[in-house]
Amino acid sequence: MAVETNLRIVAPGMAVRIAVRVALVELSSQGSDMHERLCSTIRNRLGLAAVPVGDKIGRLYIATDQPFETAQFDGDDWTAKVADSGDPTRYLTLESEEGRNLIPTLIERALQVRLARKTRLWSLDSARILYEPRPFVQRDGVRGFRRFEISTEFIEGIGVGVAVDLGSAFFSTESVAYYFAGDVDESESQRRQRGFNDLTGRQQGQKGTLLYDTGQRRTKCYFVDAPSGSTCGRTPPIRAKGKTFDSLIDYYRQTYPTLPVNEGSMAVRVSFVGLERSQWVAGDRLSIRIMNDDLPRSLRSVDKIPPHERKRLIQTFWDLAGDDPLDRVAAGMLPGFWRPDSDRVHHCQFPQLEFGANQVLRPPSIQPGSIKQHFKDRRRALHQHGCYHVPPTSPRTLYGLCPADIQTEAKQYLADLVRNINRWAGLRLQNSLVEYNTITDAAIKLRKQARQGAALFVLDSEPTSYFEAAFQLPNWRIKRLTQNTLKDHYKSLKEGSIDRRSGAESYAEGRRKWDSYVAMGTYDVLQQIDAIAWRISDLGPFEAVLAIDVGHDRKHMAASILVARDAARSPNFTIRSFVVDKPDSKHEAINRRLLADLLVSLMKPLFPMGSDPLASLLVLRDGLWLGDERSGVSDALSRLEAAGCCMSLTSVSYGELHKSTQKSFRIWSVDEKGRVENPDEGTAIQLSGSRFLLATTGRNTLTMGTADPLLVVSKEGVNACQMVDVVFAGCQLNWSSPSKAQRLPAVFKRTDEDLETRFAQDVRKIA
Numbered sequence: 001m002a003v004e005t006n007l008r009i010v011a012p013g014m015a016v017r018i019a020v021r022v023a024l025v026e027l028s029s030q031g032s033d034m035h036e037r038l039c040s041t042i043r044n045r046l047g048l049a050a051v052p053v054g055d056k057i058g059r060l061y062i063a064t065d066q067p068f069e070t071a072q073f074d075g076d077d078w079t080a081k082v083a084d085s086g087d088p089t090r091y092l093t094l095e096s097e098e099g100r101n102l103i104p105t106l107i108e109r110a111l112q113v114r115l116a117r118k119t120r121l122w123s124l125d126s127a128r129i130l131y132e133p134r135p136f137v138q139r140d141g142v143r144g145f146r147r148f149e150i151s152t153e154f155i156e157g158i159g160v161g162v163a164v165d166l167g168s169a170f171f172s173t174e175s176v177a178y179y180f181a182g183d184v185d186e187s188e189s190q191r192r193q194r195g196f197n198d199l200t201g202r203q204q205g206q207k208g209t210l211l212y213d214t215g216q217r218r219t220k221c222y223f224v225d226a227p228s229g230s231t232c233g234r235t236p237p238i239r240a241k242g243k244t245f246d247s248l249i250d251y252y253r254q255t256y257p258t259l260p261v262n263e264g265s266m267a268v269r270v271s272f273v274g275l276e277r278s279q280w281v282a283g284d285r286l287s288i289r290i291m292n293d294d295l296p297r298s299l300r301s302v303d304k305i306p307p308h309e310r311k312r313l314i315q316t317f318w319d320l321a322g323d324d325p326l327d328r329v330a331a332g333m334l335p336g337f338w339r340p341d342s343d344r345v346h347h348c349q350f351p352q353l354e355f356g357a358n359q360v361l362r363p364p365s366i367q368p369g370s371i372k373q374h375f376k377d378r379r380r381a382l383h384q385h386g387c388y389h390v391p392p393t394s395p396r397t398l399y400g401l402c403p404a405d406i407q408t409e410a411k412q413y414l415a416d417l418v419r420n421i422n423r424w425a426g427l428r429l430q431n432s433l434v435e436y437n438t439i440t441d442a443a444i445k446l447r448k449q450a451r452q453g454a455a456l457f458v459l460d461s462e463p464t465s466y467f468e469a470a471f472q473l474p475n476w477r478i479k480r481l482t483q484n485t486l487k488d489h490y491k492s493l494k495e496g497s498i499d500r501r502s503g504a505e506s507y508a509e510g511r512r513k514w515d516s517y518v519a520m521g522t523y524d525v526l527q528q529i530d531a532i533a534w535r536i537s538d539l540g541p542f543e544a545v546l547a548i549d550v551g552h553d554r555k556h557m558a559a560s561i562l563v564a565r566d567a568a569r570s571p572n573f574t575i576r577s578f579v580v581d582k583p584d585s586k587h588e589a590i591n592r593r594l595l596a597d598l599l600v601s602l603m604k605p606l607f608p609m610g611s612d613p614l615a616s617l618l619v620l621r622d623g624l625w626l627g628d629e630r631s632g633v634s635d636a637l638s639r640l641e642a643a644g645c646c647m648s649l650t651s652v653s654y655g656e657l658h659k660s661t662q663k664s665f666r667i668w669s670v671d672e673k674g675r676v677e678n679p680d681e682g683t684a685i686q687l688s689g690s691r692f693l694l695a696t697t698g699r700n701t702l703t704m705g706t707a708d709p710l711l712v713v714s715k716e717g718v719n720a721c722q723m724v725d726v727v728f729a730g731c732q733l734n735w736s737s738p739s740k741a742q743r744l745p746a747v748f749k750r751t752d753e754d755l756e757t758r759f760a761q762d763v764r765k766i767a
Helices: 034-046 097-118 186-200 248-255 307-321 370-385 404-425 439-449 463-472 483-495 507-528 592-606 629-642 720-731 746-766
Strands: 002-005 007-009 017-027 050-052 059-062 071-074 079-084 090-093 129-131 137-139 142-155 159-175 209-213 218-225 238-240 243-245 267-271 279-282 286-290 345-347 397-402 430-435 453-459 476-482 544-550 556-564 573-581 616-622 651-658 667-670 683-686 691-695 710-714
Touching: 002 683, 007 142, 017 034, 017 097, 034 050, 034 059, 034 071, 034 079, 034 097, 050 097, 090 097, 097 142, 097 159, 097 307, 142 307, 159 307, 186 286, 238 248, 238 279, 243 248, 248 279, 307 667, 370 404, 397 404, 397 439, 404 430, 404 453, 404 483, 404 507, 430 439, 439 453, 439 463, 453 463, 453 483, 453 507, 463 476, 463 746, 476 483, 476 507, 483 507, 544 592, 544 629, 544 746, 556 592, 556 746, 573 592, 573 746, 592 629, 616 629, 616 720, 616 746, 629 651, 651 720, 667 683, 683 720, 691 720, 710 720, 720 746
Parallel strands: 397 430, 397 453, 453 476, 544 616, 616 651
Antiparallel strands: 002 667, 007 159, 017 059, 017 079, 017 090, 050 059, 071 079, 129 142, 137 142, 142 159, 159 286, 209 218, 209 286, 218 267, 238 243, 267 279, 345 683, 544 556, 556 573, 651 710, 683 691, 691 710
């Protein structure tokens, strides 16, 4: 089978040549992003692709071979004058570093210009993300739109690749004015506002993301308030675009005279990125931007697009772009999607897995079906041979907390789960069921039993319930069960379930579903008590991998370390994570001293006096290394060595693992008959000497959707191919779901979980 990507190559490959004129810029403001804002303005108003010239203040490259007229631009808080320098037209090529850095961006922006002017696709908060004009699904108060995400990448020896990926975006069918209408009775008003909170995720501490549609453009904003009785005709004066308007309706009449609003239309306060103060807008011009986690159950899977359908829909995008998608900035696109030559495709080897009783599961062979069977064998091996290691400090009692009306179901679940743990971990764990009326009541009762430990918590489906539990029990590791899911599975156990093969009701099928449900919970609880289900024997050229991560809100940072080396060494296998607050939440970069403190706190307990020295370490950053973060790592290692920890490091290597990026890459396989499916797990494609795409999930275990590859970037001191193998090996510690491939290596899965828990605790603090 051939490996194919969603990239198309700009013609004529490495010989691409872009004509540019040098523009001289006079800006009233010199902020760090002003040149990029100006490039966006030039694209939108003049239809030209532009990029800043390196670090040269006051200069842009504009993709044209003709001199252009001087232009004046006025923003809300800035002005700019752009004039042609009069220098001869220049030509950027991929032979120079400047060309390799700037040509991909110019190509991407030229495509954006073409699509904005020649199609009905619309953008929201990014010109590289474009939405279809009509929803592809509409039900349960939600409209779903296909969206195309565009990015470019220089591919060494090939040229500039344009990646287009497919996504989905969801918006409410009703406006914000509907949810806060004042002309309905109290019960209906409460119902609508609950619906608003559900769709915006406000229970999870979110502000509520909205779509603001003026009829001429769409903008993202955030809900602030909907004061009762506020209307467009009764707002305070509005200051916008350098002018003052008597009211919101005065602003609309002068700026958007055809907009269907009137003096009595509801006015809502929202915030926009880049503006310090909240702004008044018409409530019926706002709809809710619904995140996937907040979708109704009926729409949860509509964005799971299989590879063959994804490829077909991406091709529709290129059909819309037409025969000249780059508007003569470049020659166009080479036919078809890029299929890398075999020497650029790397298939990662699966590591050997070690279970309890010194039992080993060998890597899969190259025979068809071998990988799929290997994942099934992981679960079988765990059930048959038990965990590789269980710490002697594991708790002796597992507590279950549940409301009284679900006691029967919870008692059965807790008993079956503890039976699994005792069998697979070799423990004599007891179970204790505790009824509660409120979460505060549950926390008080649990703290009377022990100061810390692991507990099952049967909660309702409201996110606030989990946040409350995490806040009240910060020293406990909580496995959450939702009441409705537990009831449904218990009903299947007692009454049977439909067998998909026969279509008949079956008690055996109900028992199978229940056992699988309990097993999935058991895998989670085993990790809560620090049991190691199985280990990998090594990490290639490294003895340990260290991961550094920052939470999505930048308020917390986490680190995790995995040690995997010869069994005779101490420690020979362990994984540990640590999370702390990040004071400077405005920036992604981590302060050097704070990072060093975090890493010392993480690693010091693992390498006490008498342990075997750690010889080699790979340090991975989620995303880009920023500022002096790497110096923070060096400081931490020096402090550990000075404190007597065994840090005899002969090599420290650095890399980046991009869990999510603006690079919309996909990988799939195509057979000789043209059939498209996911690649095998561990398929990697080399983009350059230091950059790989790695599909950690694939066709053998991924039943829905398309594999979402990681971007792995090596820095000094590590071979890129070796680093890809190490990342893939870390993904094989899929203890939460043994029969399914895991997308992230265990060190980053741990940091994600820790950051999510800390976020939940903070949400409750500010609620």
